Amino acid sequence: MSWTTADMPDQTGRTVLVTGGTSGLGLASATALSTAGARVLLTARDPARGRQACARADAELVELDLADLDSVRRAAADVRERTGDTLHVLMNNAGVFGTPPGLTVEGFETQIGTNHLGHAALTWLLMPALRAAGGSRVVTLSSLGHRGGTVDLDDLHFLRRPYTPMRAYNQSKLANLLFAAELDRRLRAAGEDVISVAAHPGLTNTELLDKSMRGGAPGRAPLARVINLLTTQPLRTGVLPQLYAATAPQVRGGDYIGPRGLGGMRGRPTTARRSATAQDPDLARRLWEVTAGATGVTPDPT
Known part of the structure; x- marks a missing residue:
């Protein structure tokens, strides 16, 4: 498959919401979808950065902090009102990577709270x-890191387990895949004209990865930039899986799209490999229930 943005169908008349659109994959997605004719709403925690990104992408700003469920509820209400309750694509793109120990407003571990719980509620x-x-789609961004992840439903927030940034990140990305799969199963069971799809960018040169490689130490910046350039693919290629998942006519509910190159690290979009744990329907069902209890949001479909 040699799919590029030139193959993306005309998006005129469609409305898209992209979370985390101030830089990287989110901004690239918003720009490409807007260029293809879509009305794009772009979320940001920082209104100033959000306005700058919206100007670049020809998008509309929605203020959203996924680590605050009150903010999630306000953003959802804003989107529903602004769009006349009509949304064709929800791209759950925003995420945090490798953060030190921390908590969201509700007391969730930062990475599971932001990457999974906030997006599930939204x-x-x-x-x-x-x-x-x-004919709408929910596209949820996962990561190669999900393969090393485990979801501990009894200790999602590392209150008893030793916390490491990568262990928490991998758990959150596995949770994203499990949620996407369970959402699709429930949509199909309910006969809904909505599909749930997952995607991942492989190893892509983004601000998020660059910051994680520097590890917060300014002295590492030059080395991090060199390693980043040598090991990653350009943003224009890394964004293709999620754009394909959002727009390609051949996409089906439950698909997982990623780069086709060795190990899923680089290349044009294709069907991606997921871990055995990510394919566990019982774990996905139980995570769905735990997520509903934690967020206090009624699942839809039930």
Whole structure:
């Protein structure tokens, strides 16, 4: 498959929400979708950065902090009102990577709270708008890191387990894949005209990866930039899997899209490999239930 943005269908008349759009994959996605004719809403925690990104992408700003469920509820209500309850694509792109120990507003571990719980709540709250649009998609971003992840439903927030930044990140990315799969199963069971798809960018040169490689130490910056350039693919290629998942007619519910190169690290979009744990329907069902209890948001579909 040699799919590029030139193969993306015309998006005129479609409305898209991209979370985490101030830089990297989110901004690249928003720009490409807007160029293809979509009305794009772009979320940001920082309004000033959000306005700058919206100007670059020809998008509309939605203020959203996924680490604050009150903010998630406000953003969902804003989107539903602004779009007339009609949303064709929700791209759950935002994420944090390798953070030190920390908690969200509700007391969730930062990475599972932001990457999974916040996005799950947003997805459920926006389901009426996705349902009303028809032929709509939820695209959830995972990572190669999910392969090294385990989801401990009894200790999601590392209250008993030793915390390491990568262990928490990998858990959150595995949770993203499990949620995407369970969402699709429930949508199909309910006969909904909405599909759930997952994607990952492989190893892509983004601000997020660069910051993680520097590890917060300014002295590492030059080495991090060199390693980043040598091991990653350009942003224009890394963004293709999620754009393909959001727009390609041949995509089906439950698909997982990633780069086709060795180990899924580089290349044009294709069907990606997921770990055995990511394919466990019982774990996905139990995570769905734990997520509903933690967020206090009613799952949709039930």
